Amino acid sequence: MMELLQTLQQTGLDLFGSAWLLIWTVVKIVLIVAPLMLGVAYLTLAERKVLGFMQIRPGPNRVGYWGLMQPIADGVKLLCKEIIIPTGANKFLFIAAPALALAPALAAWSVIPFDDGLILADVNAGLLFLLAMTSLGVYGIIIAGWASNSKYAFLGALRSAAQIVSYELAMGFALVCVLLAAQSMNLGEIVRGQQSDYGMFGWYWIPLFPMFVVYFIAGVAETNRSPFDMAEGESEIVAGFHVEYSGMGFALFFLAEYANMMLIATLTAVMFLGGWLNPFHGWPLIGALTDAIPGLFWMLGKMSLMLFFFLWFRATFPRYRYDQLMRLGWKVFIPLTLVWVVVVATWMQTPYWFW
Amino acid sequence: MNIETLFYLFAAVTVFAALCVITARNPLHAVLFLVLAFVSSSGIWLLLEAEFLAIALVLVYVGAVMVLFLFVVMMLDINIEQLRVGFLRWLPVGLLLAAVIGVQMVWVLGAPEISAGKTPVVHAADYSNTKELGRLIYTEYVYPFELAAVILLVAMVAAIALTLRRRRDAKRQDISQQVKVKKQDRLRIVSVPSASEAGVAQDVVVSGDHTAD
Numbered sequence: 001m002m003e004l005l006q007t008l009q010q011t012g013l014d015l016f017g018s019a020w021l022l023i024w025t026v027v028k029i030v031l032i033v034a035p036l037m038l039g040v041a042y043l044t045l046a047e048r049k050v051l052g053f054m055q056i057r058p059g060p061n062r063v064g065y066w067g068l069m070q071p072i073a074d075g076v077k078l079l080c081k082e083i084i085i086p087t088g089a090n091k092f093l094f095i096a097a098p099a100l101a102l103a104p105a106l107a108a109w110s111v112i113p114f115d116d117g118l119i120l121a122d123v124n125a126g127l128l129f130l131l132a133m134t135s136l137g138v139y140g141i142i143i144a145g146w147a148s149n150s151k152y153a154f155l156g157a158l159r160s161a162a163q164i165v166s167y168e169l170a171m172g173f174a175l176v177c178v179l180l181a182a183q184s185m186n187l188g189e190i191v192r193g194q195q196s197d198y199g200m201f202g203w204y205w206i207p208l209f210p211m212f213v214v215y216f217i218a219g220v221a222e223t224n225r226s227p228f229d230m231a232e233g234e235s236e237i238v239a240g241f242h243v244e245y246s247g248m249g250f251a252l253f254f255l256a257e258y259a260n261m262m263l264i265a266t267l268t269a270v271m272f273l274g275g276w277l278n279p280f281h282g283w284p285l286i287g288a289l290t291d292a293i294p295g296l297f298w299m300l301g302k303m304s305l306m307l308f309f310f311l312w313f314r315a316t317f318p319r320y321r322y323d324q325l326m327r328l329g330w331k332v333f334i335p336l337t338l339v340w341v342v343v344v345a346t347w348m349q350t351p352y353w354f355w
Numbered sequence: 356m357n358i359e360t361l362f363y364l365f366a367a368v369t370v371f372a373a374l375c376v377i378t379a380r381n382p383l384h385a386v387l388f389l390v391l392a393f394v395s396s397s398g399i400w401l402l403l404e405a406e407f408l409a410i411a412l413v414l415v416y417v418g419a420v421m422v423l424f425l426f427v428v429m430m431l432d433i434n435i436e437q438l439r440v441g442f443l444r445w446l447p448v449g450l451l452l453a454a455v456i457g458v459q460m461v462w463v464l465g466a467p468e469i470s471a472g473k474t475p476v477v478h479a480a481d482y483s484n485t486k487e488l489g490r491l492i493y494t495e496y497v498y499p500f501e502l503a504a505v506i507l508l509v510a511m512v513a514a515i516a517l518t519l520r521r522r523r524d525a526k527r528q529d530i531s532q533q534v535k536v537k538k539q540d541r542l543r544i545v546s547v548p549s550a551s552e553a554g555v556a557q558d559v560v561v562s563g564d565h566t567a568d
Contacts, residue, residue: 093387124483128410135418139390142422146383146429154429161426165419185485327530 028120032109040258041071047311054315081247086149089244093147098245098252101140105259108133112266113188115276115295127175127185130267131168134222137260138164141224141231141241144253148244156240159322160224160231166329167221173337174215177208177344178271181355191275194355197282203274207347207355210340212272214333216309219264221329223257225310227317228325265306266299273302362402368395382428386421393417404478407485 012020045060045067052059060067085094111126113119123129138161145157179185181204182193196202205212221228232240242253269275276295280286320328347353372392379385393416400409492500 123406125406125410125485128407128414128485132410132414132418135414135422138418138422139425142425142429143387146425158426158429161422165422168419323528324530 025120029110032120033106036106036109036259036262037255039262040255041075043258043262043307044074044254045071046307047314050308050311051315054312075251078247078251083247083249084244086244088149090147090149093143094244095249097140097144097147098249098256099140100143101137101256102252102259104133104136104140105256105263108263111187112263113191113270113275114299116188116192118276118296119188122186122188125185126187127179127190130187131172131175134171134260134263135164135168137256140253140256144245145241148241150244152237152239152243153241155237156231156243159237160241163224163228163230163325163329164222166326167218167333170214170329170333170337171218171222173334173341174208174211174218175271176341177211177337178204180341180344180348181208187270187275190271191277194274195277195281196355199281199283199287200274200279202355203272203277204355205272207353208272208340208344210336212268214337215272216264216268216306218329218333219268220310220313221325223260223264225257225261226314227320229319230322230325261307261310262303265303265310268306269299269302273306275299275302358402362399365395365398365402369399382431383425386425386428389424390417390421393421404482405484407488 009020009024012024016023048070049059049067060070063069063073085091108130110120111123111129113122141160141164142157145153145155145160148154178190182190184190184193194203224231230240232242237243242250245253276299278287278290278293278295278298280290369392372388372395375388376385376392379388393412397409397412397417400406400412
C-alpha cells in the first residue's frame with residue numbers, strides 16, 4: 001500500500017511538477033469530504049430509523065430495501081426543487097448564507113486525525129483552529145435569518161446566535177481542560193496522550209468526566225439540535241432561520257447541521273474517548289485479540305456511538321425553554337468548567353495524576 | 356505562489372474591506388466587511404508564523420465579538436439618512452484623527468528597529484508560536500498580563516452591574532425552587548372506592564338502568 005502511494009507520488013511529481021502538491025491536497029480533501037457527505041446522507045436515514053424504532057414504528061421503509069435509498073431520493077427531490085427568493089430579501093446574502101453555514105463545518109475536518117498519521121493538516125494549534133471554525137458557523141445562521149426578510153427567520157437567527165455564543169464559552173473551557181491534560185493543542189498529540197496499558201481507563205473521559213458531559217451537551221446546543229433546537233422551534237417560529245429556504249438552499253443548511261453533528265461527535269471521540277485507540281489495549285486476552293483491528297474502525301465506532309446519543313436525545317427529551325437554556329449555559333456550565341480547570345491544573349501538580 | 360504575493364493579496368483585501376466598512380450604505384454590510392477585514396488580517400498574521408494570534412483573532416473577534424455586533428446592528432432601527440447629516444461638519448475632526456493615526460504609524464514603522472530592512476525570521480517546522488507566546492506571557496510579562504486580565508474583569512463586572520436592575524413587576528421563576536419540589540407538595544392521593552368495592556347493589560341498579568334504556 002505504501003509503495004503504491006509512493007509510486008503515485010513520484011509519477012504525480014514528474015507529471016505536474018510543483019502543482020502536484022495542490023492536486024494531491026485536493027485529492028485528499030475529496031477523500032475526506034465525499035465519505036462525509038455520504039455519512040451525512042445516511043445519518044439522516046439513521047436518525048429517522050432510530051426515532052422510528054424508539055416510537056415503535058418502522059421509519060422510512062419504502063424506497064429500496066429497508067428504506068436504504070431514502071437519502072438519495074430526498075437528495076434528488078431537493079436538487080430538483082425551485083429555489084424561491086422572497087421579495088425584499090437581500091439576494092446576495094440570502095444565497096451566500098447556506099454556503100457560509102456549510103463551509104466552516106467542512107473546513108474543521110482538515111485537522112481531524114482519523115488514525116495515527118491519517119490527517120490532512122497536522123497543525124500545532126489544531127484545537128484552536130477547531131474552536132475558531134465552529135464559532136464561524138453561526139454566521140450562516142444569522143445572515144440567513146436577516147437576509148430572508150421574515151420575522152420568523154429573524155427571531156430564529158437571534159435565538160441561535162445568542163445560544164451559540166453562550167455555549168461556546170463552556171465548550172472552550174472544557175477544551176482548556178483537555179489541553180491541560182494533554183499538554184498540547186495538536187489533536188494527534190491529544191490522542192497519543194491517552195495511550196496507556198489500561199485501554200479505555202487511560203482516556204481522558206475519566207479524569208475529565210464532568211468536562212466530557214459538559215462538552216457533549218454544549219456540542220448538542222452548539223449544533224442547534226434537540227433538546228436545544230429553539231432556533232427552529234416548529235411550534236413557535238415555524239422553522240426558524242431557514243423558513244424561507246427551499247430546494248438546495250435548505251439542503252445545504254441540512255448538510256451543515258448534520259456535518260456539524262458528526263464533527264462534534266468526532267471531537268468528543270478524539271478528545272475524551274481516545275480517538276483511534278483500542279479500548280481494550282493492554283487488557284488480558286481481549287487486548288491481544290483486538291489490537292489487530294485498524295484504528296479507523298475504532299474511530300468510526302466511537303463516532304457512531306456519540307451520534308447515536310444525538311438521536312437518542314432527540315427521541316427522549318422535550319425541548320428546553322429559552323431561559324432554562326441560558327441558565328444552563330451561563331449559571332451551570334461556565335462555573336463548573338471554570339472550577340474544573342483549576343481542579344485539573346492542581347491535580348496535575350500532585351502525584352495522583354495517572355493520565 | 357510565494358509569500359510576498361500572498362501578503363499583497365491579503366493586504367489588498369484588508370484595505371478594500373476596511374474602506375468598505377466606512378463607505379457601505381447598509382450598516383449590516385459594514386459589519387460584514389469588518390469581518391472580512393479581520394479574516395484577511397489574520398491571514399497576514401499566519402504568513403508571519405503567528406498562528407496563535409491569527410486563530411485567536413478569528414476566534415475572539417470574528418467568532419464572538421462581531422456576532423454580537425451583528426446581533427445589535429440587526430436589532431437597531433438605524434436611519435441611514437440621519438447618519439449622513441453633519442458629515443461636512445465633522446469632517447475636519449475626522450481628518451485630524453486620521454492624520455494623527457497616520458503620523459503614529461509612520462513613527463512606529465519608521466523606527467530604526469523595524470525599518471532596517473529586517474525580514475521576519477523563518478523558524479523550523481517544529482517551532483510552536485503558541486508555546487513561545489505562553490512562555491513569554493507567563494514568565495517575563497506575567498505582571499502586565501495579570502494586570503490586563505484584572506482590568507478586563509473589572510470592566511466586565513462593571514458592565515454587568517450597570518445593567519443589573521431588579522424589576523418588581525416582572526414574573527420570574529426560581530428554578531432551584533422548581534427543582535426542589537417534592538411529590539407531596541403538588542400531588543394529593545385521594546382514595547376513591549373502585550366500582551368493584553363500592554357494592555354490588557349499586558352496580559345492579561346502574562346496569563338495570565341501561566337495560567331499561
